[in-house]
Amino acid sequence: MARYVANRLMQAIMLLVIVSALGFAILHLAPGGPLSQFAASAQMTQEDLDRVTRQLGLDRPLPIQYLDWFGRMVRGDWGRSYRDGEAVLSVIGSHLGATLELMATATLIAVLLGCWIGVLGAVRRYSLFDSLATVGAMIALSIPTFWFGLVTIYLFSVKLGWLPSGNRHTIGDGSFLDLLHHLIAPAVVLALVETAIWGRFMRSSMLEVINQDYIRTARAKGMPEWRILTVHALRNALLPMITVAGLQFPTLLGGALVTETVFTWPGMGRLFLDSIGYRDYPVVMGILMFSAMMVLIGSLLADILYAVVDPRIRVG
């Protein structure tokens, strides 16, 4: 087991190195360049620009810049924002909480709802419920997240006035209830796609389990159906969902970015868009790296956790 974990860890680190080089290359080879924001200012002379270029080390060859950046990144120095000079890691840190809050709530909704839909769909296969769930999931996967957000705002904020149309808090009200009130709409919007995916995978996982011998044995023993489903079937059907959770992570993160924009939620996604607008290269690069790291850690954890809980998985 330790060897398996070490192996996977090594792979993840190797991948992370490739990811960082790739991200760096993409950003720095794109036309425009890190200083175009400064260059646009009328007060900047060519002399000033040259000086800033030298000071930031942007006149060096790209591979050297990359190695320098990578060396600092490993030591925890992710550079400073071009916008306000704050350290990139602390900028990300101050926006991370809001994003995690949103993602965790959405995942909770999606897991509960998705599992319920999936289990019911599997148990009553080809019933009306199952067909509706199948079609519904396909439509849910096809609705643009931001548009669903707009419709939600229109219905529940503009028309009904039940929910706030954006932000994380009412100004001057820092209470938990206020946060929850603001969290409902964006979390549900973000949860839509996730629920569809969880429901689909849960259904097929459950179908696989309930056709197995030990379930038939439990039925033959006269065990009540609810007990068979919850105690015997559900537990095993949930195992593969660990992998699904890991694989879903990039989609969830991307969805969070869009949702945060619609609901002006002060998280990492909004920070990313703002930083793109300002051409704040260090922050953009930092967020790209950070999100890739989260994705990698997510899939790594999923793999390891799966190997731990399912002894049938041979590790090595």
Added chain:
Amino acid sequence: MSTAALQTVQLAPGQAAWQRFRRHKLALAGAVTIVILVLGSAFGPYLLPFDDTFIDIMKRFAPPLSGAHILGTDELGRDVLARLMMGGRVSLSIGIVAMTIAMAVGILVGAFAGFYGGVIGAVLMRFVDAVLCFPAIFLLLALAALTEPGLMTTTLLIAATAWMSVARVVEAQVRSLREREFAIAAVAFGSSNLRIMFRELVPNAMAPIVVAATLNVAKAILLESYVSYLGFGIQPPAASWGNMLNNAQIYMTSAPWLAIAPGIAITLAVTSFNFLGDGLRDALDPRMNIP
């Protein structure tokens, strides 16, 4: 009992696939919807008396079904239906062209990685893994913001973020097909590697490739709407389904119809391609019945 009743009808693979596809009602509905959307976008603008970029300040925010404007007018008095149709041209073309490019690159990379395996395969597939670590939207937005926005760039960038999943599918297929008898026979005949790859292996992997292509159109249309909605894609005055929603949020209270029509168009198009892909998967390869 007549012998005719016992006879099983042998269908050609294509016919069998068509029969399975026909049974998939939603896929059929999807195909029909796609045809309607394409025809509507292609020929619709010629039937309308309004130009999609014609600004008429005196007729701003006309609600739907009021007078000549069937879907109303937007904040500059432009006809929403005309913009929806012209936007359909842009969004659907981006979806199809981006898919074509993504398929070409994905098939090329996947075939090489799957056929040669070893170091080449490992390097190519690790590259694919690495790009897939970035959430597609993050990568797409970063690239879109740094390049000159436009039809060409948006299409290319969407293709650039979509080919990896195709490469994975093709790589897995080619890697397993490479060991089959017909592939080994081709080697024995002395066929060149390129010939084996693209005349023997890839055609045999066509079923999952066609399915992936259909689903990729859906993904590309969705991505276009995201990028254009956020202002980094198709730029006004040209319309796309995504950028029509760009301003809609501001006028949500006073002119909600501006947000409704493009959103429904996107959802309809994406759902149709998704159902079509689903039906094709059932029809072309009954074994790969993924939920």
